[in-house]
Amino acid sequence: MINKRFALLLIVVLAVMTFTNSVGAKGNLKIVAAHNQTSPENPYQIGLLSFKKVVEELSAGSIQVDVHAGTLGTSEAELVEKLKLRAADVVLVSPGFMTKTGIGEIQLFALPYLFDSYEHWETVVDGKVGEEMARIVNEKSYNDFKLIGYWSAGVRHYYGKKPIQSMADLDGMKIRTQTSGVVANFWKKTGAIPTAVAWGELYQALQQNVVDAAENAYPYFVQQNHHKTSNGKYITETGHDYTTRFLLINGHKFDSLTKEQQNIILTAARECVITERAELYRQEKAYKKLAIDEGAFVNEIDREPFIELAKPLQDEAAEEIGVKDLLNQIRNLK
Incomplete structure (x- = not known):
């Protein structure tokens, strides 16, 4: 009788642990997002806080976003490395530092006098050229990096x-x-x-x-x-x-998410692009x-x-x- 009771208790405990782990994996997903600027007024910080807000609202809190303003590193090269090693999930970097990953094509966006206005820049990055660059980044990084948005640093x-x-x-x-x-x-x-x-x-x-x-x-x-x-x-x-800045997510991390979670991340990425650009344009004048x-x-x-x-x-x-x-x-x- 004792053995039967023990076996029943063990089954109940295992069932509870399985349920808890399932909720923990799907219901409490954490995303670590980082940039290299330390000022709380920086457009990077305002953009990533927008990303956090949209993700947490759309997921009803089941996805949490931790935003790090320079605390994971003030070097973009360091952030790229941490993204690759999954010590960070979402980072913001410039083309100059991304070239160190061996993706030479992204140097295109760093060429002097490539753009003559913000209207020209937005037409390019939000159009077919931007789509092609995103494909190149994902493919040539072997899915280490997925480009989910283009920001500006002015x-x-x-x-x-x-x-x-x-x-x-x-x-x-x-x-x-x-x-x-x-x-x-x-x-x-x-x-x-x-x-x-x-x-x-x-x-x-x-x-x-x-x-x-x-x-x-x-x-x-x-x-x-x-x-x-x-x-x-x-x-x-x-x-x-x-300037062009790349909002990147680790491609392997993204692919591990459910379709619903992926859609939430992509929606938040689109929203924070709008927020960051608007804040940057405002700050340029101010x-x-x-x-x-x-x-x-x-x-x-x-x-x-x-x-x-x-x-x-x-x-x-x-x-x-x-x-x-x-x-x-x-x-x-x-």
Whole structure:
């Protein structure tokens, strides 16, 4: 009798454990989402909080999203590695860091003067070119990365110790930017000297003449007070890069989800794209005004000589990475 009772109790316990594990797997799914910016005001943070809100609302709380603002790493290369190893599920990265994964085609979106307006950029990334790039990322990463949205980090401009009136003003200037690849080659051809400085050290580098200038979008360098340094207060709107950022999910993780969970993730991705872009566009205007109010000087420049300088570099890079057709499509959409 004791053995029968024990056997019955064991069956009940196993049944409860099976049910609990099932609910835990399907009812309490956790998604770790991360970006490399530490400011709570950054559009990245606002975008991922939107992703979290939509996912948790549509799943009635059965999917939880933990958002990490720089706490999983301030290096995009580190975030890419963590995504690949499943230490993170969703990350935001730039084309420059994604090229280190061996997917050369994504360098296309980092070419200087590829886009001439946000309207042009949105037409490209939200259309057939964007769809093809997403397919390439998924296929060439062997499903480690699934591209689920295109975000923007703004339009990048020069800022430095003096305003640029012509390309000649860049001659011999040390500018903090990428030090290899097409971006570096572009700045070298302007006469500037690309110089490596970590983002977290750039304020001090500008203040202490380690570099003469840098380049970035208003929300990013103004939030870091670069415009208040002696080598950052002159802003020339070169508009050389309408930036693209990739919202990625681990493809294996995505494929392990139920169809309903996948649809929730994709819906949230679409919604957070809208939220992040709207916030970025708003902040571009707000932080430009703030920079001026706080003593920065802003001037415009004839971009045509810079655009003409960039074209052969675009052609050469597109040929090398096998995206000449995509480059032509982008140009034809202007």
